[in-house]
Amino acid sequence: MALRHxxxxxxxDGEYSGYQLAKxxxxxxxxxxxxxxxxxxxxxxxxETEGLISGRQIIQHDRPNKRVYTVTQAGVDELERFAATPAxxxxxxxxxxxxxxxxxxxxxxxxxxxxxxxxxxxxxxxELFEHTLRHLRGDLDEEAFLQSAAPIGPYLxxxxxxxxxxxxxxxxxxxxxxxxxxxxxxxxxxxxA
Amino acid sequence: MALRHxxxxxxxDGEYSGYQLAKxxxxxxxxxxxxxxxxxxxxxxxxETEGLISGRQIIQHDRPNKRVYTVTQAGVDELERFAATPAxxxxxxxxxxxxxxxxxxxxxxxxxxxxxxxxxxxxxxxELFEHTLRHLRGDLDEEAFLQSAAPIGPYLxxxxxxxxxxxxxxxxxxxxxxxxxxxxxxxxxxxxA
DNA sequence: CAGCCCATGTAACGAGTTACATGATTAA
DNA sequence: TTAATCATGTAACTCGTTACATGGGCTG
Numbered sequence: 196m197a198l199r200h201x202x203x204x205x206x207x208d209g210e211y212s213g214y215q216l217a218k219x220x221x222x223x224x225x226x227x228x229x230x231x232x233x234x235x236x237x238x239x240x241x242x243e244t245e246g247l248i249s250g251r252q253i254i255q256h257d258r259p260n261k262r263v264y265t266v267t268q269a270g271v272d273e274l275e276r277f278a279a280t281p282a283x284x285x286x287x288x289x290x291x292x293x294x295x296x297x298x299x300x301x302x303x304x305x306x307x308x309x310x311x312x313x314x315x316x317x318x319x320x321x322e323l324f325e326h327t328l329r330h331l332r333g334d335l336d337e338e339a340f341l342q343s344a345a346p347i348g349p350y351l352x353x354x355x356x357x358x359x360x361x362x363x364x365x366x367x368x369x370x371x372x373x374x375x376x377x378x379x380x381x382x383x384x385x386x387x388a
Numbered sequence: 389m390a391l392r393h394x395x396x397x398x399x400x401d402g403e404y405s406g407y408q409l410a411k412x413x414x415x416x417x418x419x420x421x422x423x424x425x426x427x428x429x430x431x432x433x434x435x436e437t438e439g440l441i442s443g444r445q446i447i448q449h450d451r452p453n454k455r456v457y458t459v460t461q462a463g464v465d466e467l468e469r470f471a472a473t474p475a476x477x478x479x480x481x482x483x484x485x486x487x488x489x490x491x492x493x494x495x496x497x498x499x500x501x502x503x504x505x506x507x508x509x510x511x512x513x514x515e516l517f518e519h520t521l522r523h524l525r526g527d528l529d530e531e532a533f534l535q536s537a538a539p540i541g542p543y544l545x546x547x548x549x550x551x552x553x554x555x556x557x558x559x560x561x562x563x564x565x566x567x568x569x570x571x572x573x574x575x576x577x578x579x580x581a
Numbered sequence: 582c583a584g585c586c587c588a589t590g591t592a593a594c595g596a597g598t599t600a601c602a603t604g605a606t607t608a609a
Numbered sequence: 610t611t612a613a614t615c616a617t618g619t620a621a622c623t624c625g626t627t628a629c630a631t632g633g634g635c636t637g
Contacts, residue, residue, distance in 0.1 A: 227485030
């Protein structure tokens with residue numbers, strides 16, 4: 196039971212359908228939790244039967260109807276209990292780092308190519324985060340916004356996400372450069388001390 | 389099938405038992421992959437039946453016997469194939485960020501307490517990484533080491549891990565401070581514009 | 582002598598992933 | 610007319626987690 200709290204936390208921000216949530220998970224919740232759409236659909240059903248969220252049907256004429264959900268008081272209480280129990284340490288799964296770990300024993304070219312590709316992707320993601328942050332704080336500068344009465348949870352987690360991507364970008368870039376340089380050096384035949 | 393490559397990459401570094409691997413996963417592989425001991429024991433059996441690693445029994449008199457494993461050529465080939473296929477984007481799961489996301493709707497005290505606790509834990513982890521890095525590079529300074537002929541994969545992933553923990557520490561600390569300040573401000577009754 | 586470290590394993594359960602299915606509207 | 614977006618669901622399967630079991634040696 197772990198995804199449920201991420202879904203509840205995301206739904207605090209507004210009334211969303213499974214489909215909408217899936218997109219929100221993709222671009223902002225993924226900073227702290229990963230889930231594919233199927234997980235959301237089934238988790239939403241479960242949360243509704245348990246009374247932690249309540250859904251209502253929205254009839255649409257130009258596109259399929261949808262069911263949107265809001266967090267109930269029971270849902271907020273559940274989040275309160277969740278925050279009161281010690282958080283397990285976070286986990287990371289990153290195949291690209293697995294490859295770098297093994298890079299001394301396999302051909303480096305494929306690894307370098309992937310590092311460079313991911314560097315581009317992370318640059319794009321940083322842009323997105325910048326945009327989200329500007330949007331969330333509106334007219335205020337960051338300091339003023341963080342001292343305002345407005346909700347700041349989503350802003351704070353987005354700050355963490357941006358920083359993570361910035362560090363990814365930096366590491367992808369410098370690691371690719373280094374591996375390239377070494378590939379060049381060994382190709383030229385020189386093995387230093 | 390994802391854990392297998394992390395196990396193979398970790399085993400490139402030496403000959404280890406399941407028990408030893410579990411500890412290695414805890415303190416360094418966790419930078420890019422998470423696994424509990426049970427997963428390792430069963431994954432090791434599977435990898436051995438598939439011929440990607442080969443194990444041998446070590447008889448010990450002062451403590452239980454153990455089975456240690458090394459990566460076979462087939463295992464290295466498997467890693468080579470792995471590195472040649474596009475890596476899926478990494479995933480993160482961090483309950484503490486879920487709590488911060490929800491912090492506007494629940495009482496902040498528990499969240500602040502956890503942030504401060506985790507800040508301490510990440511400081512300790514940074515120390516560990518520093519130590520590992522010094523150990524890996526031996527007498528050389530970082531630049532010289534990274535240009536040497538020595539294996540650098542483990543060093544590079546450790547660099548990423550250290551940076552991640554540094555950023556965690558920074559974010560835990562500043563977020564806790566901010567939430568504390570806001571708690572104080574609202575307790576004193578003042579809600580700014 | 583209590584509790585931790587070493588060392589591995591089975592079994593049950595819970596969570597996550599993938600495939601498949603449906604079907605309307607809209608943009609290229 | 611091909612593809613993408615919207616919108617949700619069932620079912621099969623793989624993976625991850627927890628509980629339980631065993632047992633000797635070492636440390637305080």
